[in-house]
Amino acid sequence: MKHRGRFGDYGGFYVPEVLIPVLEELEEAFYNFYEDRQFVTELADLSKNYAGRPSPLYHAKRFSEYVGFNVYLKREDLLHGGAHKVNNTLGQGLLAKYMGKTKLIAETGAGQHGLATAMIGALFGMETKVFMGVTDIERQSVNVHKMKLCGTKVIGVEGGTGTLKDAINDALRYWTAHVTDTFYLFGSACGPHPYPTIVKHFQRCIGEEARQQCLDQIGRLPDMVVACVGGGSNAIGIFSGFFDDKNVRLIGVEAGGRSVSEGRHAATLVAGRVGILHGAKAYLLQDDEGQVDETESVSAGLDYPAVGPEHCLLKDTGRAEYVAAEDEDVLDVFELLSKTEGILPALESSHALAYLVSQKGKLDPEQIAVVNLSGRGDKDVSIVEKHRPLLND
Amino acid sequence: MKTYKQVFSELKEQNNTALIPFFVLGDPDFDTSLEVIKASIDAGADILELGIPFSDPIADGPTIQKADIRAIRAGMNVAKALELVRKVKEHRDIPIGLLMYYNLVYQYGTEKFFKDFHEAGVNSVLIADLSIDDADEITGPAASAGLDTVFMATPVTDPERMKLVASKTTGFIYTVSVLGVTGSREKLSDTAEGLVGKLKELTDVPVCVGFGISTPEQAVAVAKAGADGVIIGSKIVSLVERNLGDRDKAIVEVSTFLAEVKNAI
Numbered sequence: 001m002k003h004r005g006r007f008g009d010y011g012g013f014y015v016p017e018v019l020i021p022v023l024e025e026l027e028e029a030f031y032n033f034y035e036d037r038q039f040v041t042e043l044a045d046l047s048k049n050y051a052g053r054p055s056p057l058y059h060a061k062r063f064s065e066y067v068g069f070n071v072y073l074k075r076e077d078l079l080h081g082g083a084h085k086v087n088n089t090l091g092q093g094l095l096a097k098y099m100g101k102t103k104l105i106a107e108t109g110a111g112q113h114g115l116a117t118a119m120i121g122a123l124f125g126m127e128t129k130v131f132m133g134v135t136d137i138e139r140q141s142v143n144v145h146k147m148k149l150c151g152t153k154v155i156g157v158e159g160g161t162g163t164l165k166d167a168i169n170d171a172l173r174y175w176t177a178h179v180t181d182t183f184y185l186f187g188s189a190c191g192p193h194p195y196p197t198i199v200k201h202f203q204r205c206i207g208e209e210a211r212q213q214c215l216d217q218i219g220r221l222p223d224m225v226v227a228c229v230g231g232g233s234n235a236i237g238i239f240s241g242f243f244d245d246k247n248v249r250l251i252g253v254e255a256g257g258r259s260v261s262e263g264r265h266a267a268t269l270v271a272g273r274v275g276i277l278h279g280a281k282a283y284l285l286q287d288d289e290g291q292v293d294e295t296e297s298v299s300a301g302l303d304y305p306a307v308g309p310e311h312c313l314l315k316d317t318g319r320a321e322y323v324a325a326e327d328e329d330v331l332d333v334f335e336l337l338s339k340t341e342g343i344l345p346a347l348e349s350s351h352a353l354a355y356l357v358s359q360k361g362k363l364d365p366e367q368i369a370v371v372n373l374s375g376r377g378d379k380d381v382s383i384v385e386k387h388r389p390l391l392n393d
Numbered sequence: 394m395k396t397y398k399q400v401f402s403e404l405k406e407q408n409n410t411a412l413i414p415f416f417v418l419g420d421p422d423f424d425t426s427l428e429v430i431k432a433s434i435d436a437g438a439d440i441l442e443l444g445i446p447f448s449d450p451i452a453d454g455p456t457i458q459k460a461d462i463r464a465i466r467a468g469m470n471v472a473k474a475l476e477l478v479r480k481v482k483e484h485r486d487i488p489i490g491l492l493m494y495y496n497l498v499y500q501y502g503t504e505k506f507f508k509d510f511h512e513a514g515v516n517s518v519l520i521a522d523l524s525i526d527d528a529d530e531i532t533g534p535a536a537s538a539g540l541d542t543v544f545m546a547t548p549v550t551d552p553e554r555m556k557l558v559a560s561k562t563t564g565f566i567y568t569v570s571v572l573g574v575t576g577s578r579e580k581l582s583d584t585a586e587g588l589v590g591k592l593k594e595l596t597d598v599p600v601c602v603g604f605g606i607s608t609p610e611q612a613v614a615v616a617k618a619g620a621d622g623v624i625i626g627s628k629i630v631s632l633v634e635r636n637l638g639d640r641d642k643a644i645v646e647v648s649t650f651l652a653e654v655k656n657a658i
């Protein structure tokens with residue numbers, strides 16, 4: 001490997017020997033192509049005409065009125081596929097194409113990354129398999145159907161709690177046996193090097209656009225940028241646009257699940273300890289011995305016990321702050337944004353919004369918060385209905 | 394304490410190959426695990442490969458995944474693994490290699506882990522998710538604890554890297570015979586034999602082959618290719634699994650199978 005893939009002491013590539021050559025190949029291809037003129041042109045064209053970039057920055061006035069300060073939504077939910085995930089799958093998919101790979105695999109939690117991979121598999125005519133925990137298949141069934149319509153094979157994973165962690169386990173196992181012809185299109189800014197670097201690169205467009213849009217539309221930078229954190233891709237994507245703007249607070253919101261204090265959550269940076277899982281050293285939810293904890297969250301996309309290594313460093317240096325939002329508050333804000341703005345946010349993104357509600361009345365009305373609305377909530381309607389049955393009127 | 398060197402040179406004199414069964418410690422429970430491991434020694438095991446169960450074993454197929462879950466549910470942990478190793482060593486002094494996932498070692502503290510397990514009678518600790526690139530994280534602690542090092546070579550490891558693996562290895566090279574995770578395979582790929590040959594040209598460090606070996610015939614093929622040892626994992630674990638609730642039968646089946654392989658190689 002040319003680079004160590006470290007963010008401070010975090011990250012690295014803690015994988016079985018058999019995966020090293022394929023990660024080296026990926027690293028080399030990434031550094032060969034990511035600034036290549038043809039690659040950049042092709043990706044820019046697809047981002048615009050296939051995915052729908054740039055995404056708007058929208059001043060959510062009625063929601064702002066409710067919380068008592070200005071909230072702007074970075075509308076990644078309007079992209080093709082309904083989430084920021086397409087930025088990464090277009091980038092990595094194109095990389096796979098330039099590498100001459102014809103088969104894609106991916107893991108998925110909420111099904112958004114799986115769907116975004118399925119789309120790209122169809123777009124490039126690549127045979128695609130997506131690994132998904134059986135619990136997630138059940139709670140995100142709409143996305144399962146969409147993936148299948150795109151011609152992707154969805155492989156149910158029984159292990160563990162049948163969630164994102166287990167899907168990654170099985171995707172890695174499958175990859176181990178198919179390293180010679182299969183490209184693993186990893187969905188978040190975590191896992192072994194070079195994925196955290198690659199995923200950040202393809203997601204940084206969110207932050208670059210948002211920063212410029214703030215200057216153009218508001219005439220100044222925001223006071224804070226807020227994003228939900230599962231593995232950390234949408235958050236690192238928007239944060240990275242503001243790293244050098246020291247006065248802009250960066251706030252990552254993790255899944256508080258049923259209850260953080262009772263240990264039923266997926267708030268890795270808030271409540272975890274440094275460990276090693278899925279190829280990287282990072283904060284991890286685990287018991288005293290190092291067995292990985294089971295996690296719990298209403299949002300499949302955040303229901304994961306580890307987190308991207310760069311977020312660990314941002315936490316330690318204090319450049320970003322990390323908090324948790326619990327399920328009940330997340331469900332409240334899902335309804336609130338729908339009612340005040342006519343926008344259904346993904347349950348993942350609702351975590352970021354829930355943080356703003358927690359700041360209601362505490363901030364100066366002139367304050368400006370930019371929230372990464374990482375995805376739309378259509379996929380979550382049945383979950384929300386189960387928790388909050390609509391009155392039959 | 395018996396060393397790898399002693400065992401490999403003794404076997405070499407007799408023109409023999411080391412028989413190395415793998416067990417998940419504490420599968421399906423502490424006592425059965427201990428009795429089955431002891432029986433495997435009596436049946437002819439030359440070296441033991443033992444795993445402490447981990448919640449997320451990404452290098453393992455379904456058989457060992459299930460064994461890990463059984464063992465964890467039955468209460469296996471690092472402290473009990475130490476105790477189990479000590480009891481095995483009381484039965485017979487044969488070399489023991491641990492096969493681990495890094496997080497368990499890391500949480501315990503790498504230096505302390507190596508020291509404590511060396512004291513209990515372990516000869517090496519192979520970390521499945523730590524490649525030769527990060528060998529420095531463990532070679533120092535291993536040396537000061539008095540442990541040998543074991544690293545892996547695979548069908549996709551290039552010759553330069555094989556040399557690097559050999560240079561960092563003091564125990565034996567764990568050669569992965571197939572692309573993929575652990576699990577019995579009906580057919581052993583031809584790569585296994587080629588791989589042993591290549592490694593033998595590059596180094597004098599003993600070469601043992603594992604992953605996928607499940608029949609005496611496969612073991613013989615590997616031995617013929619020049620391997621110094623044959624590691625049998627999932628097949629053994631599946632014999633334990635097949636006889637849950639019947640310890641005696643598990644012991645008989647594991648012993649019979651190992652004796653058969655021993656005889657063949």
Ligand SMILES: Cc1ncc(COP(=O)(O)O)c(C=O)c1O
Nearest residue numbers: 112230231232233234301348375
């Ligand atoms: C809409 C949406 N937002 C956020 C996430 C969480 O992932 P990440 O932290 O990588 O952005 C997901 C994951 O499925 C998602 O679907």
